[in-house]
Amino acid sequence: MNPQECAVLLVSVIASVMGQLFLKMGAAKLGKLDFAHPFNQITGIITTPELLIGLGCYGLGAIAYILLLTRVNLSVAGPSASLVYVFSVLIGFLIFKESIPLMRFMGLSFIVAGVILVVWNK
Template sequence: MKYIVFILFTVMTNAAAQLMLKYGMMSLGPLSFAGVNPVLKILQIVFSPWIFFGLCVFVISMASHLYVLSKVDLSFAYPFLSLAYVAVAIFAYFVFREDLNAWRIAGIGFICLGTILIAQSDRSHAADGTDLAGNPMHKSEMSQ
């Protein structure tokens, strides 16, 4: 649980990047490559402000994720990224007026439940004095 703040930062920056990319694509309107050089069109998309900023935030998210991966097991950290689905669904409902029906809400509930169960796996290791890799922990690490 020591790195949960970094994991949640990764999740939230990932979700924010997705929302910015969506907003940027909506602001561009329908895409058409007819009669346009595809390379120029892609550059126009990438350098539109919301798309560009979304890509920058996504790079920050990936840098944070790399830091997390250097500290905890992949099998512990990666499932937390599913919380980005939860954040995106909720924010898309409020920002873009996207549908949030009973099936999606149920799915969000299952994602949250699964993430809680995975987070508990970290506590079980801390309780028996080992880290996620099964290595013995020092007393100072167990109290965090």
Template sequence: MMYRLIFINIILLVLGQSLWKAGLSGKELNLSFKTLMGLIFNPYIFIGLLIYIVATLIWFYVLSKGELSLVYPLQSLCYVLAALVGFLFFKEQIPFTRWIGIGLIILGAFFVSLKG
């Protein structure tokens, strides 16, 4: 159950970040009230915020039941999924060295998840 919730949380976090990325695409950002309101009421940003709220509630539950030394390192799989989303949906170029790093994250999460 715990791993399933962590997986759902990872999906929601990356989905929220991806929506933010889409909502910020082509935007000129500055620290003005108008810009802030435009961001908050951008549908991609707003839905991303709602998804983050749900992810945070799930994370609270996971933290209340699991060991921090286990569940937090598993959250690093967010980086793996985000890289895949960047590559597949945002057409980002990922250099070979970054793929190696992504592989190491997966390997690290595997070892963290082992019992004993």
């Protein structure tokens, strides 16, 4: 991938991670799922600003990913998009104070190594 393609990938990944961040913040405001009152849950979803922002971020990430696919093979773009997992765990750690057990850290290391190998050009 050239620098412009890497930039588009980065926009896609960051927008998707921001989408997850805002969706988590909005979900925390909603509280636990109440199967007895589904209409109230749906109303809560469409009136919670964080959830709407999160969905908008996901939309921006999808648009950037589509633009990336116009220039990069799916066999490169798809695995590269898995960086969302890495950044999501980091956001969970930094903002929501979630722990990163050793096995999860090792898994994230494998993802990063795999992305490097996939995008590496000789």
